[in-house]
Amino acid sequence: MPPTSVSPHDIASLLKTGIHSRNLRIPPIIGLLYVVATGAISVIYLVIAAPSLANDHWWPRFSTVGVQTFLGDLYNAKLALNATGALDLLATSSLVHKDYSTGTAFISMRPATARAILLDRIPIPDAIRTIRSISLNENMRTTAPACWLDFNRTYEMAHTAPRQAKCNAGRTANAAVYLESLLRNVANTDLLSSTYYADIQSNIFTFVATTPNGASWVEGIQTHTWPSIADEATLWTIAGLTTFKNQLQNYYLEGIVDDIFVTNALGMRQKITINYAPAVTRPKNAWSSQYITCGLWNDLATDGAGLIRADPNFFEVVNGPWDYWYFNPGGTPATGLIRAQLGPLAKFDVNLVPVPASVMQLVAMFQLTLFASLATSPAASKGYLAMDVPTVDMTPASWVQLNAVYYGGNPICPFLPPMPFVQPSFGSRVLSDVKPLNLTFLQFATINGTDLILSQPMLAPDSESDPWSFFGWLTLYDWANGVREVYTFEGDNGTLMSRSRDFAPLAAFNAELPRMACTYLWALCLYVSGVLCLVLVLAFLYTIYFRIDKANNLMQVNRVVGSAWIGRPLLFVRGMTAVLILSTSPIAFVDDGLARIEFSPQPIWQKCILAGEVTWLTHVLNDIFVPVTSPFTKTYAPLSSLIIWVVVMAIPPFQATASLARQCDVVSFTAGVKCTSGDIQIGSLLRTDQFLGVVLASTVVAYVIARCLARRTRNEISKRYHVIMPSAEEAFLSRGDGGSIDAASCILSGLIPIGKYHFDIKLWVFFQTKSAEFGASNDDVGNLVAPITTLASPEGSRTNGRYSLKSATFERGNMTTREIGKFEVDLHVEAPVLLFSAMLRNRWAGLLALGYMCSVVTSSFLFLGSVSPTHKRFCAISSIRTYICHSDGNPKIQRLGVRQLCIDYWHN
Numbered sequence: 001m002p003p004t005s006v007s008p009h010d011i012a013s014l015l016k017t018g019i020h021s022r023n024l025r026i027p028p029i030i031g032l033l034y035v036v037a038t039g040a041i042s043v044i045y046l047v048i049a050a051p052s053l054a055n056d057h058w059w060p061r062f063s064t065v066g067v068q069t070f071l072g073d074l075y076n077a078k079l080a081l082n083a084t085g086a087l088d089l090l091a092t093s094s095l096v097h098k099d100y101s102t103g104t105a106f107i108s109m110r111p112a113t114a115r116a117i118l119l120d121r122i123p124i125p126d127a128i129r130t131i132r133s134i135s136l137n138e139n140m141r142t143t144a145p146a147c148w149l150d151f152n153r154t155y156e157m158a159h160t161a162p163r164q165a166k167c168n169a170g171r172t173a174n175a176a177v178y179l180e181s182l183l184r185n186v187a188n189t190d191l192l193s194s195t196y197y198a199d200i201q202s203n204i205f206t207f208v209a210t211t212p213n214g215a216s217w218v219e220g221i222q223t224h225t226w227p228s229i230a231d232e233a234t235l236w237t238i239a240g241l242t243t244f245k246n247q248l249q250n251y252y253l254e255g256i257v258d259d260i261f262v263t264n265a266l267g268m269r270q271k272i273t274i275n276y277a278p279a280v281t282r283p284k285n286a287w288s289s290q291y292i293t294c295g296l297w298n299d300l301a302t303d304g305a306g307l308i309r310a311d312p313n314f315f316e317v318v319n320g321p322w323d324y325w326y327f328n329p330g331g332t333p334a335t336g337l338i339r340a341q342l343g344p345l346a347k348f349d350v351n352l353v354p355v356p357a358s359v360m361q362l363v364a365m366f367q368l369t370l371f372a373s374l375a376t377s378p379a380a381s382k383g384y385l386a387m388d389v390p391t392v393d394m395t396p397a398s399w400v401q402l403n404a405v406y407y408g409g410n411p412i413c414p415f416l417p418p419m420p421f422v423q424p425s426f427g428s429r430v431l432s433d434v435k436p437l438n439l440t441f442l443q444f445a446t447i448n449g450t451d452l453i454l455s456q457p458m459l460a461p462d463s464e465s466d467p468w469s470f471f472g473w474l475t476l477y478d479w480a481n482g483v484r485e486v487y488t489f490e491g492d493n494g495t496l497m498s499r500s501r502d503f504a505p506l507a508a509f510n511a512e513l514p515r516m517a518c519t520y521l522w523a524l525c526l527y528v529s530g531v532l533c534l535v536l537v538l539a540f541l542y543t544i545y546f547r548i549d550k551a552n553n554l555m556q557v558n559r560v561v562g563s564a565w566i567g568r569p570l571l572f573v574r575g576m577t578a579v580l581i582l583s584t585s586p587i588a589f590v591d592d593g594l595a596r597i598e599f600s601p602q603p604i605w606q607k608c609i610l611a612g613e614v615t616w617l618t619h620v621l622n623d624i625f626v627p628v629t630s631p632f633t634k635t636y637a638p639l640s641s642l643i644i645w646v647v648v649m650a651i652p653p654f655q656a657t658a659s660l661a662r663q664c665d666v667v668s669f670t671a672g673v674k675c676t677s678g679d680i681q682i683g684s685l686l687r688t689d690q691f692l693g694v695v696l697a698s699t700v701v702a703y704v705i706a707r708c709l710a711r712r713t714r715n716e717i718s719k720r721y722h723v724i725m726p727s728a729e730e731a732f733l734s735r736g737d738g739g740s741i742d743a744a745s746c747i748l749s750g751l752i753p754i755g756k757y758h759f760d761i762k763l764w765v766f767f768q769t770k771s772a773e774f775g776a777s778n779d780d781v782g783n784l785v786a787p788i789t790t791l792a793s794p795e796g797s798r799t800n801g802r803y804s805l806k807s808a809t810f811e812r813g814n815m816t817t818r819e820i821g822k823f824e825v826d827l828h829v830e831a832p833v834l835l836f837s838a839m840l841r842n843r844w845a846g847l848l849a850l851g852y853m854c855s856v857v858t859s860s861f862l863f864l865g866s867v868s869p870t871h872k873r874f875c876a877i878s879s880i881r882t883y884i885c886h887s888d889g890n891p892k893i894q895r896l897g898v899r900q901l902c903i904d905y906w907h908n
Contacts, residue, residue: 024552031551032540038557039536042529045613048606049577053522056514057264058584059682064510065103067589070096070597071680072107072274075260078660079677080110080482081360087658087678089587089597092375093368096595097384109275110482114256114672117664119246119352124233126666127175127244131185132226134668136194139182140297142669144247145349147177149308150217151239155208156309159322159347164309166349166490175241179204179296183221185232192222199300207311246669248350248487250289255279255672258662265583265683270514279671292348292489294326322347333451334416334444341453342489353486355479363480374594385593394471395422396441396456404447418446521577528566528574535561535747542753543744546801553745556732559637562616563623563728564750565761575616582610582648583687585656601653611648615641617695625699626727632706633731640702647694657681724760724767725749736802743801753803769803 051060059067073096078087088094098105122130131139147167149155157179158164167177175181183191191197208214226232258275299307302325305315319325323344327335335345342348374381399406405418422443443454458472478484539554553560562571588600602610622629622637629636657680664675729749735741743753750761758767 026551026555028543028548028551031554032543034551035536035540035543035554035557039533041609041612042532045578045609046525046529048602048609049525049581050522052581052584053518053525053577054515056268056517057262057270057682058518058580059262059264060584060586061589062513064513065105066100066591067597068272068513069105069107070098070100070589070591070595071260071272072109073098075274075660075677076108076110077481079662081364081480082357083364083660084662085660087660089656089658089680090599092372092596094596095371095375097593098595099593100591100595107274109277111277112482112485113258113275114254114277115248116352116485117256117673117675118254118666118669119248120354121243121245122666124175124236124241124244125229127181128185128229128232128236130666130668131182132187132229134670136182136186136190136196138668138670139186140196141251141295142246142249143179143182143296144174144176144245145293146179146296146307147171148179149204149208150180151178151236151241154211157307158309159316160344162343163347163349173240173242175236175244176246178241180221181236181241181244184224185226188223188225196297196300202304203300203302203307207306207308207313211310245351248289248292248352249295251282251287251295252670253277253280253282254670255667256675257673258675258677260678260680261676263679263681263683263685265580265685265688267685269679270512272512274677275675277672281670289350290326291345292350298326332416333418333446337444337451337453349488349490351488351490353488355486359476359480363477366477371594375596381594392471394468396454396468398456399443399445399454401445401447404445406443406445521573524570524573525577528570531565532561535565538752539744539747542747542801546743548742548744548801550734550742553733553742553748557748558616559619559622559732560726560728560745560748562619564726564748568620568623571616571620575614575620578610578613579617579688579691580683582607582614582651583654583685583691584683585654587656587682599653599655607649611645614648614691614695615644617692618644618699621695621699622731623728625703626731629703630727630731632703636699636702636706637732639705640699643698643702644695647698648691651687651690654684654687724751724763726762740802740804743803746803753801758803 052058055062062068074089074094077096098108145159145163146157147164149157153172156164156167158167171177194200205218209218227235255278256275257273259271259273261269261271263269299315302315302319304313305318306313307315315322315325321344323339327345331339338345374384399422405420406422441456441458445452445454456468457466458475459469475484479486536557539557542548543551543554562568586599586601588598590596590598601607618637618640622633622640626633658678660678662675662677664673666673726749729741729745733741733745733749741749746753746758752759752761753769756769758769759765760767
């Protein structure tokens, strides 16, 4: 909808000559062209708005297999490099090498994200909160191999003396290796009723109770009450515990839910899942981490052998090595090599090795340089996309030997059968060598009957030229990019580390693309354009048929039709759609193999149309205030539309912002983590508020100007309104002699002339029309609408299409004698009884009506209270719209429609 076509010169002239000047006569052809242009622009707006109104983000052309999947890949890639802070979506560094045009693209997840978070150093308060939130049984399955029972380190619990020495040397600050950290933070009822309690009592507490202060310690554990998390964390800190770092296990595959949030122009946040994996409990035959440690719950099932190293009944004293107890002395060549190089099976400490910051910075700089070159050089981009992506199974040349069989290089899979080819391997790393990074691949093999450990350095020293270094650099790149994991396997005799895994695919969740509100908005926009075009066609045809020679009223089509045919609530929604589009960043998703987001502002002609659509909001305000501003409405209304149109055109487009900030909550050590990793602000609530503020301010400013400068005529002040005409007609349409109005103006005002009748679209009734003499006063007409047919014209020619309107007046007549008689009562004995009975009936009816009104109001507020604060704002707007609908005279249907919009949007 274009703004009212009034130039600044016309405004100045209008203010000087008065608001009721009738000297300007617009030819019919101009009015008809304006009608055609208005209808065309209303339809074109639908084409402009369709991409934005396809989702509740109001993000143009947003799709799950396109933009949503791209955002998941982009955030996962940035988070893998530990990027934080602002994320420039338009920068070349935000490019993703993937084809999203096929409709089958998946988000590339880093499969080890949850495990990396859980095996990192968990803050003490978070660890306490997690332990308390789950049962003892679940905690037992994931607890790290204990070094000590108590925080005072009185009772040692390591399985072997070498491991206890390592605990004493470097693990005193890790709360995860103290069994007290678990026992203090499970509920007493859970501990005492657990199936493990009998074994805990016999294998641990019985001996401890015989030591000095041991009985009081055991009693304290059995009868303890939880202090606050803050107090418990303070106690841990006093004991010298500064971190909680667990160890690898694969009996439970930890789950993860990692979300980012998209904020639209109404400030509503919708989540997008970029990483999701359900928690899985694996079958016992797939539980390979038992070769690292069999877990405390299995250690307790040792026929009463003690778990405290000072206990005379200690397990190793009674039963011998733990390794032989669980796996027997025999095995394979691989188990022999592991026992010789690392130490006994089931006695490893496995820790995650984080990617060095320097490696992450190197990879980030490499990606930035590569993507910048591809974005600025079409030739480089074309050549890069033309390259194939090979799948390479790297095998060092020195490992390929005659008469060789291979067992893999995985310490947690030591019983693999021998194969004539190299199997997946681990690498080895000397922990003291941090700089330079000394990484090597590992393979257990038998060559010519000799059991060997084959190794290959990942990166050759600078002084050597090793072709393998190329693959070594690829390995480091994978590690930094989150594909390769590195763990240290620390046994009694040595240390090993791990290999890579492929990306895990994740299909973007289609249910996360909200389409509820946009569906309603699109339907309302279609309705408004459909009704407007219908009225414009009728006005066009009636103007031609009746040969109307003055088209001034056609220039006010938007203001009058909106009020009479559509209604203020729907006009408000239509104007708000334009505001929301203008408050949303105009960005385009480019998918040519090197996917990226580009800033793509609307062309100037599209912004002109959008700015014109915003003026629907001024029309609503003008129409609401007509009863109090009517002497000046025809002057200030066009001026307010012109001001808002100019201001909207001058406001630059909003630019989307994004941020990276991963925050994770541990659900449990088996279930995994729930994370939020960033926000994307595609729309601005502040910009929406600014537009609404400009609409209100422009209306006030225009009214003040009109009030100060325009001349109020006696005729305008004393004007009387018609009972079935909307206030917009009285304010904006020009009347003929005697207050007559033409047929096209009747159409705009919601009256359809049909022969001897007029159909009122607002009241949904027919009015019969009777002829009136030309020049007769409208107060002399008996009917509400009367056609003027006695103009000088040839016999049988068509009517001139002008109608006289009766003024809206209300008369109070005196009651007749017969009417008075109906209310007379016998002033004898029955009178008090009759009066009391009538009063009682009236009071009961009034109380029932009051109760119904109170229940309706209460239910409305209860509904608002059942949603979150963000939702309340939207529903409150809906309540205001309900009130406006009610004032239009059709409260039931329109109220249900607005309320249902709110329910569907938030509860589906």
